[in-house]
Amino acid sequence: MAKEFDNQLADAQSTHVLPVKPEDFDFDRYASSAANLNNTCSDFWQQKSGVAVYRRMRVGECFSFGCRDMKRSLELQLGALEKSMQFKADVPNFLEPWYGIGTVASAFGGDYIWLEGNAPALKSRFSSIDEVLTVEPKEIAQTNIGRHTLNMVEYFMEQTKGRVPVSLTDTQSPLNMIGHLYPLDQFFMDLMLEPEKVIRLFDLLADLSIRFNHEQVRLIGHALASPGHGFASSTKWKGLGMSDDNAIMISPEQYLELAAPCVEKICTPMGGPVFHSCGDWSGWVDSVLQIKGLKMADGAFSPQTDPGATNSLEEFHKFANTGIVLNARIVGDLETIREQVSRLWSPGMKLVVVTYCETPGEQEEAYRLIHEICR
Numbered sequence: 001m002a003k004e005f006d007n008q009l010a011d012a013q014s015t016h017v018l019p020v021k022p023e024d025f026d027f028d029r030y031a032s033s034a035a036n037l038n039n040t041c042s043d044f045w046q047q048k049s050g051v052a053v054y055r056r057m058r059v060g061e062c063f064s065f066g067c068r069d070m071k072r073s074l075e076l077q078l079g080a081l082e083k084s085m086q087f088k089a090d091v092p093n094f095l096e097p098w099y100g101i102g103t104v105a106s107a108f109g110g111d112y113i114w115l116e117g118n119a120p121a122l123k124s125r126f127s128s129i130d131e132v133l134t135v136e137p138k139e140i141a142q143t144n145i146g147r148h149t150l151n152m153v154e155y156f157m158e159q160t161k162g163r164v165p166v167s168l169t170d171t172q173s174p175l176n177m178i179g180h181l182y183p184l185d186q187f188f189m190d191l192m193l194e195p196e197k198v199i200r201l202f203d204l205l206a207d208l209s210i211r212f213n214h215e216q217v218r219l220i221g222h223a224l225a226s227p228g229h230g231f232a233s234s235t236k237w238k239g240l241g242m243s244d245d246n247a248i249m250i251s252p253e254q255y256l257e258l259a260a261p262c263v264e265k266i267c268t269p270m271g272g273p274v275f276h277s278c279g280d281w282s283g284w285v286d287s288v289l290q291i292k293g294l295k296m297a298d299g300a301f302s303p304q305t306d307p308g309a310t311n312s313l314e315e316f317h318k319f320a321n322t323g324i325v326l327n328a329r330i331v332g333d334l335e336t337i338r339e340q341v342s343r344l345w346s347p348g349m350k351l352v353v354v355t356y357c358e359t360p361g362e363q364e365e366a367y368r369l370i371h372e373i374c375r
Contacts, residue, residue, distance in 0.1 A: 019076045096166075
């Protein structure tokens with residue numbers, strides 16, 4: 001098993017695909033395939049424990065410089081859906097209208113920086129929380145990036161006629177949004193000295209996020225794939241996936257007291273919170289499991305997946321007998337999958353194993369292996 005993350009790769013979780021134009025894509029075939037898998041997903045969702053396998057088809061370009069071109073993004077993602085039908089799995093792939101992670105911060109006047117060949121970026125505009133709180137934010141739907149995102153959702157829905165699953169754009173927690181508004185070192189001081197202002201700002205960010213999510217859901221309708229970006233998802237599942245990478249920069253106690261309530265506020269209307277953090281959040285498991293209404297949590301469980309992937313896999317046995325799904329991303333070969341799933345699995349868990357096998361044959365063997373380990 002590879003012991004190190006390959007920092008020469010632009011996207012360790014990416015799969016190369018060939019673009020497919022909407023007029024050349026067999027929507028009926030994919031809709032039928034997805035419907036069959038969604039029936040499996042429905043059964044899994046209702047069970048108290050079990051395992052499901054998801055062969056994620058992440059197209060790296062669509063989550064980097066290519067996200068600006070909605071036509072190109074859709075064609076690449078349709079290519080990914082077409083390729084996914086060759087790989088044995090329990091969970092279907094879906095389309096993601098994605099434009100970057102500073103969406104909510106744009107409501108405070110920031111605009112995206114689009115450098116050639118790079119993902120979009122957003123610099124913080126303020127130097128203190130007081131400056132942020134004096135601003136009357138726009139509705140996200142009225143910002144440049146908000147309009148871009150909604151236009152992309154509309155384009156995806158027009159081209160697909162609602163026949164394939166579509167998720168919301170990447171949703172960031174209020175804690176993750178802070179760094180796009182003012183410096184994090186100042187924020188950490190505010191967290192200790194003026195927590196009431198932090199809670200006030202979190203609440204404001206949550207309200208903006210909820211209203212923008214509603215705009216997206218209105219356009220997507222019955223085709224909505226949940227929990228969405230970065231997670232195994234299904235039209236039969238509930239909850240909203242939320243990136244909360246800054247969670248590991250504060251204590252588990254601070255996270256649960258100050259940050260989690262707004263995550264719950266944003267996600268409850270969508271069926272419940274779904275947690276994601278990059279890196280090793282094994283020390284935060286107890287607090288994450290206390291998020292009210294938590295439906296799923298995501299992590300990186302092999303060295304090739306994330307440079308900060310956890311090696312404390314046994315800590316996640318605490319998910320057993322909770323009914324909460326653990327979404328485990330495992331980049332690596334069959335031996336890596338065997339070793340990591342054997343360590344991660346515990347009776348009573350509800351586990352989704354996310355694989356990135358290079359060939360349909362390898363994926364079929366991985367599928368068999370995972371279900372055998374998790375019986």
